[in-house]
Amino acid sequence: MPPGGKKTRKTPLPPKVKKPPDLTPHLKFKYKPKEIKTYLDRYVIKQDEAKKALAIAICDHYNHINNEQTEIEKHYIKQNVLIIGPTGVGKTYLIKTIADLIGVPFVKGDATKYTETGYVGGDVEDLVRKLVKKADGNVELAEYGIVFLDEIDKIASSTGVGNRDVAGRGVQSNLLKLLEETEVPVNTPWDLPSQLQHFMGGKSKSNKETINTRNILFIMSGVFDGLIEIVQ
16 A cells, blocks of 8 residues: 555556457568569560559559458459450560469469350359369459459450340349449359268368459450550
8 A cells, every 4th residue: 555545546457459450361461563563574575565564563462451441342343354455465474473472273264265154165264263173262362363364355245136145244244243343153053073072071271162253453455456446
């Protein structure tokens, strides 16, 4: 007891401030555009504008994911990427190199190989399912992957009246759903290996049955013949 016989009141310690939950345990993105550009310079010569643009787009996308716990970020509309240019200039290698750097799965597809869901041919949702395979069955990691779709300009609708454009407008419609946000089934009835694994009790790295596309970055490219002349 202190001099004077008066008791001192102990002020309770303030409660510990809880750290916001880590919404991205499978992705620790910590890069700046300049760092990504410098890294790409080690593997790809020239194409400075393409490297700068991709570096900025990648940082913008994944930094928004890291900050998604704020109310403002929850209403953020994802910005995907469109690259205009000829084939065979190393776009695929650039994007794959970035994916390897930040540790996310990467898949590439040719837009002309896909048809509307329910028709013979590939389904654009297959691209998302391929991310899971690239992530070795880790659905959570696949939800932060990168999808590169080439020749996107070739799926413009070209059908006449009364004909079904299963490789044009139908694909565009399905693709738009993926670009915004949707749930894609991990397994499909025609994916026999996955179905057999499911019925035989095979283990996977995730119990999730669907893949959310909100945080998947879609990068599309095409030649778009005549577009530059129109813009100029």
